[in-house]
Amino acid sequence: MELEWNCNQFRSRKFSESGSSLLIRHSLMAESSPIKLRRCDSACVSAVSMEAISALTELEDLEKVYLQLCNEEKEVEHELEKLMGQQANMDTKMLSLHRMGPNLQLIGGDASQLSGMITFTCSLAENVSSKVRQLDLAKTRLYKVIQRADDILDLKFCTDGVQTALRNEDYEQAAAHIHRYLSLDQSVIELSRQGGESSAVDASLATLQEAEQRLKVLVAERLDEAVAKGDLAQVERFFKIFPLLGLHEQGLARFGQYLCSQLASKAEENLLLAVGGDLGERRAALLFADTLTLLLEGIARVVETHQPIVETYYGPGYLYMLITHLQQECDRQAQKVVDKFIKQRDYHNKFQVIQNNMMKGVSAERIEPRELDPVLLEVTLMNARAELYLRFLRRRMMSDFEVGDATALPGIVQEHKDSVEKLLKHCKLSQLMQELIGYYIPMEEYYMRETVSKAVAMDTYEKGQLTSSMVDDCFYIVKKCISRALSSSSIDCLCAMINHSTSVLESDFREVVYNKLRQGFPATTLQDIQRGVSSAVSLMQSSLQQGKFNTLGIDSAEVAKAAFLVTLNNVEVCSENISTLKRTLESDCAKLFTQGAGAGDQAKIDSCLSDLVNTSSKFKDLLQEGLMELNTTAIKPQVKPWISSFLSISHNIEEEEFNEYEANDPWVQQLIVNLEQLMAEFKAGLSPVIYDTLTSLMTNLVSMEMEKTVLKCTFSRLGGLQFDKELRSLVAYLTTVTTWTIRDKFARLTQMATILNLERVTEILDYWGPNSGPLTWRLTPAEVRQVLALRIDFRSEDIKRLRL
Amino acid sequence: MNPLSIVWEKTRVNMEDYDYLFKIVLIGNAGVGKTCLVRRFTQGLFPPGQGATIGVDFMIKTVEIKGEKVKLQIWDTAGQERFRSITQSYYRSANALILTYDITCEDSFRCLPEWLREIEQYANTTVVTVLVGNKIDLAEKREVLRQRAEEFAESQSMLYLETSAKESDNVEKLFLDLACKLIREAKQNTLDNNDTANAMPGEGKAISYLSCCSTN
């Protein structure tokens, strides 16, 4: 690097070659062209050319050029001196470079020596490693030899050991020897037979194989004996020996058989007790659910108790096999319990009767829904217990598989999972429960429909309540039915009942409400105008003081009116209740999911629940229709004449009349009193939310009618002021009766009053267009002109001339 | 919440990312291939060793038809008798039913009238029903002639289609055609509803309960 830097120095300083090393000269030659260029440059540096000097004739000019040239010479001299001054520096640098020469030669020699050494070491290393490989091979072979020697020794040891053990009936020891023999490398044994000691090994092998067969038969016999005697200790003793002989499946089958026989006798005993009926009356209603529970709990206990021994002596992954055996007995026993249940509870027959009833065919036989309560409860309990049991088995089998599956291929893991699912989903117990639930659903549906229609038929109205009894009753029933379905732990069963509830609410129940509303709010007769709805409400209240009255079979118009209002309240509460029901169910279902229901199940429930909650908005639509009806038939016919009476009050007035109006309000106070009276009746009969909505409909009506009426009037300046006063009173009143902002609804009217209050036509321009400020005009220019024209004192030419 | 918005806002804002939502329910005898049809359509595969369905399975697939997002809720029901009452509870809210039989199984075809009775009893009157003959890849084992099935479908005013879930024949077509038809009907429905709404000026005694009673 330093060397290179020096080169550059030389080059830029246009240094001569004198005393430079070979290296430097070389580099200068390579770079010679820029130096030439520079020289050429310096030749041209002089400002005055030779020709120019020769051409000079005047002394003055010559002197000037001479001076210039002198200056130039001085500069060149100065530069030369500077360059010479650096020579010493350069010399020392050159000297140090010379000194480096021999060192470089030394380094070159060292490097080639090092390279030779490395090559040598490398070949040495290769040499060593090939020797190590040979050694390794030798070592492995040696180990194999030792192993084989060991095996042969073991074979001998086993042969002797097994016979002694068998003689001593020490089956565990014998099995251990056989196990050792079985775990020997069979190919090694094969090789040994070909060796020098072939006959000896052959003899050993024959003995061993014979012993193995004998032991297998013996152990099987002894286990069968123990099973027959029901000797658990002996059963377990021989059960443990099977895996040593490689007879895992046989061992589990025989052990399973033993456990099954134990389970069977216990289960039969329990069923006999149950059917015998000498159990406490209290649980009698749940007899079969209890019996099934005993059975399933018994099996769960067996699994729990024997899982450790299977795990220890058979290794992981064998619990599935044992459970397959146990499940067969479970299926058999469950079938017996369910058969007895169906027979004793007359389950199929009940279903048939209900089926006939639901097909809307006339059937002589009917079942009281109440009578179904116990059997419905029992079935859901049975299914819940079965689900609990199956979940338990799934957990146990999966965790048993997991131990071995940690290192297994994904395919094997899936296979295990599938076989567990298949066993649980398609076992007879599952099938039996699916059948019971299959009958349960229509029965629960029948229960719900019948009870709901009963609640509707017995609908009563209690004093001080806005709604009648059927709303609460119906939702109580629907909730009860869905909760019962939920308690079965069967998600399909739950979803089916949610679907049926949606159907009951949307068709059956909504139909009833809809029909009631369709009877309508009785049209207002002439007398009614005076009495208003007050009579209906007071009648309703007076009849309430005597107790209850039936909202069905109404004949008088007043009761019909009251019924209409109650129905509106009912509809609103229904819509609320549905939303509440959905929320409640959601949180109830959440519990189900902590027990391990899948994501697919969640989606199913969510979908069914969202259908349920959609019915809520259908009730809201109904409420809207009902309110429109009420507005049309009860409010409009009354409000319209009250407002059109405005026409009979002249607003083409002078000072005197204005003052008289001031003293004696001609219209608005009466309107307010009337409205107050009219709405008071609804306020008493409707829920606050519905009443508020109705009020809003009423105020819309008032503003619309007012607008129409005002446009039919004429106004003087003071008449305009009068109208403004009246409008303010009206708006002030209406603001007090509702939570809605009235101002917005009356914006057009307020703007009309503003126009009617103007001094001159052109004054409108102070409020219009760019001058409108925060005011947003709700009136079109045409409407503004129309309102202006209502003022008798405004000339139509002025109005026409307005630029709006 | 502002009560007026409840009363006045009849058109509720659709917050979900689809234009239409339809419920399609598959019914038919056990083993005719309902689950395979659904899995072919929703997952694009033919499941080996498909076991019998327990209860109902629920799947969702969103498809785009002429620029409109259509969410299909597909309910795959179990054909085995003991699940019948669970299945029945789904008929009422279904927009479409896919009634499936197996062309290699005369028995599954002969059960169709029984299924039609169920539909009659439980389903909405406006439900669209498609008859599907599945497993046409097993042509050599065919037991129900195409013409016979077509005639039957026509007599019951059902659409008819033959499919193979295994070879993926007509499976897309089945669902997409159905979605198209449902969109057409939905559009017709809103048109009709608007007509009735316009015909009701809100004056007078009669009020338009019926328009809000429209089938879902």
Ligand SMILES: Nc1nc2c(ncn2[C@@H]2O[C@H](COP(=O)(O)OP(=O)(O)OP(=O)(O)O)[C@@H](O)[C@H]2O)c(=O)[nH]1
């Ligand atoms: N060759 C052929 N086999 C099919 C086809 N579709 C289904 N399968 C077979 O038919 C059998 C039943 O199919 P699934 O889809 O389980 O029938 P499913 O109608 O859902 O039956 P359930 O759930 O019990 O009602 C399975 O073994 C499938 O492999 C098809 O298109 N071609």
Ligand SMILES: [Mg+2]
């Ligand atoms: Mg299926």
